Amino acid sequence: MAALPVTIAWCTKLVLNEIGGGHPRPGVTAALGAALAGCGLLAALGPQVVQYVRDESGRRVGLVAQDRLFQAVERFTGLARFEDPAFLDRIRMAQQYGGATPGMLVSAALGAARTVLTGAAFLVSLVTINPWTAVLVIAAAAPSLAAELWLSRRRAAMLWGIGPAERREFFFGQLLVDVRAAKELRLFGVGGHLRGLLHAQRRAANAERSRTDRRELRVQAATGTIAALAAGGGLLWVLLDAVNGTGGAGDVALFVAAVAGVQAAVGGLVLELVSAHQQVLLFGHYLAVLDAGPDLPVPDHPRRAGPPRRGIELRDVWFRYSPGHPWALRGVSLTIPYGASVALVGRNGAGKSTMVKLLCRMYDPERGAVLWDGVDLREIDPAELRARIGAVFQDYMEYDMTAAENIGLGDLAAMGDRGRIEAAARRAGAHGTVSGLPRGYDTILSRIFADPADPADPAGSAEDGGAVGVHLSGGQWQRLALARAYLRGERDLLILDEPSSGLDAEAEHEIHQGLREHRRGRTSVLISHRLGAVRDADRIVVLDGGQVAERGTHATLLAHGGIYAQLFALQAEGYRQRDDPDADTPGRRLSEAR
Numbered sequence: 001m002a003a004l005p006v007t008i009a010w011c012t013k014l015v016l017n018e019i020g021g022g023h024p025r026p027g028v029t030a031a032l033g034a035a036l037a038g039c040g041l042l043a044a045l046g047p048q049v050v051q052y053v054r055d056e057s058g059r060r061v062g063l064v065a066q067d068r069l070f071q072a073v074e075r076f077t078g079l080a081r082f083e084d085p086a087f088l089d090r091i092r093m094a095q096q097y098g099g100a101t102p103g104m105l106v107s108a109a110l111g112a113a114r115t116v117l118t119g120a121a122f123l124v125s126l127v128t129i130n131p132w133t134a135v136l137v138i139a140a141a142a143p144s145l146a147a148e149l150w151l152s153r154r155r156a157a158m159l160w161g162i163g164p165a166e167r168r169e170f171f172f173g174q175l176l177v178d179v180r181a182a183k184e185l186r187l188f189g190v191g192g193h194l195r196g197l198l199h200a201q202r203r204a205a206n207a208e209r210s211r212t213d214r215r216e217l218r219v220q221a222a223t224g225t226i227a228a229l230a231a232g233g234g235l236l237w238v239l240l241d242a243v244n245g246t247g248g249a250g251d252v253a254l255f256v257a258a259v260a261g262v263q264a265a266v267g268g269l270v271l272e273l274v275s276a277h278q279q280v281l282l283f284g285h286y287l288a289v290l291d292a293g294p295d296l297p298v299p300d301h302p303r304r305a306g307p308p309r310r311g312i313e314l315r316d317v318w319f320r321y322s323p324g325h326p327w328a329l330r331g332v333s334l335t336i337p338y339g340a341s342v343a344l345v346g347r348n349g350a351g352k353s354t355m356v357k358l359l360c361r362m363y364d365p366e367r368g369a370v371l372w373d374g375v376d377l378r379e380i381d382p383a384e385l386r387a388r389i390g391a392v393f394q395d396y397m398e399y400d401m402t403a404a405e406n407i408g409l410g411d412l413a414a415m416g417d418r419g420r421i422e423a424a425a426r427r428a429g430a431h432g433t434v435s436g437l438p439r440g441y442d443t444i445l446s447r448i449f450a451d452p453a454d455p456a457d458p459a460g461s462a463e464d465g466g467a468v469g470v471h472l473s474g475g476q477w478q479r480l481a482l483a484r485a486y487l488r489g490e491r492d493l494l495i496l497d498e499p500s501s502g503l504d505a506e507a508e509h510e511i512h513q514g515l516r517e518h519r520r521g522r523t524s525v526l527i528s529h530r531l532g533a534v535r536d537a538d539r540i541v542v543l544d545g546g547q548v549a550e551r552g553t554h555a556t557l558l559a560h561g562g563i564y565a566q567l568f569a570l571q572a573e574g575y576r577q578r579d580d581p582d583a584d585t586p587g588r589r590l591s592e593a594r
């Protein structure tokens, strides 16, 4: 496109010479005319084609960049990176700029080439008038280029610096429109308060942006003044030449046009270079995510995790979420024997869920080791380890997908096997609910994806045309999470972290009855605050303050009269009719002891 004007100028010159020469050759004239017409066509279609190619390459590069980014994110097999605010900021910036940078660099390179071509032509004109004026104009542009590159580094640093404020702003913005938060926000009347916090984040980010803009204004005013002084000096020089008779009025006119042309070209070049420079700096975040090493290192030749024969052992495990956090586990040693059911109980914050996360190697212990049949989990590929585990986490996921997909995600191999999915749902007591949904197992459990325009979509069939969505109750979601774990079938280790906390009494009884059957002869870890549900576990381990406080069976622990016995008595008391409010109950003794 940059070559077109020159080509047109040359063809015009040649055709005019051909005609003006007095003996125009029909073939040559026609060829030049055709070339001119071709150039005209290119000039008309070129911009649209360039735009299309730019958009198309942007889409393709964006797709590849996004795929590589999420592949890299998937390689982080632990949780620590996702709890690191700085790394989350990096991922956000990588998402924002990773796909755009290559396209921007290409267009910046093309734009720079175009401005260089135009600028060079005007510079040659300046040299023909007075070579020193050309030197003066170029010298005046140099500080501008250096200053703009410095400013773009500062701008990139500013964008990184306001990342946390933007993340908080995004969080508050999401919270204000989140249907799950809406109840509490309205009842407590805290919408205005959150809006205030949202605006405070925006104001903080805006203040940083304004400071950067003002700095840019000051620097650009200075470099602009230098350029104007250089142009003014050059003009004076050319005017003096004209007065002295060494130059003509035409030279002055050409000088003015050439200086404007060169300065515009330099300005354009600076803009292109600066935007490319800034993109490259921001692209650094994308590369940093791609190049980040594994969060949980795996040896080059990992050991195999076979079906456990002896069991899983925690040996003097010390763990904290970061060096700034207190210890969550302090020297925990315990064995989960093969085929046994182990229950973990203890007060809130005792470290039960943390232990479960270490069993799945979501983190590595800081001291001590978790051993799978004697092999340190750090020597096993996490993917292989996790393939052997089925789990319901305390904070299980509710996927905005169909009911079948919500269960099928537990084992992708069974995603298309409706028989297995139904069997898992039946075991978890979810079949009745799911089969009663408008599209049974194919009903999307979401309000986000409800499509009011689709008459076949049950989620979009509200009378007023609005989307009604299909939403399950807390307990129904919990059953689906349980079905997801059941779908993993005969895994070697089943972990259930509060699997029935949201269920009604009847359902809980039913579920625990089913769980007892399922756990029989299998290695399982069950966490529950309802001690009635864990009483028949082979071993009960009581955690307290990150340490194993007691261990034994239900009977031995009751006989021991420690924390377990107190907690059990407290719960049992809650179910008994209390005739005498002053009676000396275990609950009363416990509160007095505290």
Ligand SMILES: Nc1ncnc2c1ncn2[C@@H]1O[C@H](COP(=O)(O)OP(=O)(O)OP(=O)(O)O)[C@@H](O)[C@H]1O
Residues within 6 Å of the ligand: 083, 321, 325, 328, 346, 347, 348, 349, 350, 351, 352, 353, 354, 355, 394
């Ligand atoms: N992601 C995290 N980052 C930092 N600290 C954490 C994190 N998760 C848990 N903790 C801390 O670790 C300690 C143990 O928490 P954990 O969730 O293991 O307790 P728990 O016994 O499962 O409690 P609950 O019965 O309430 O579920 C707590 O003090 C908690 O504040």
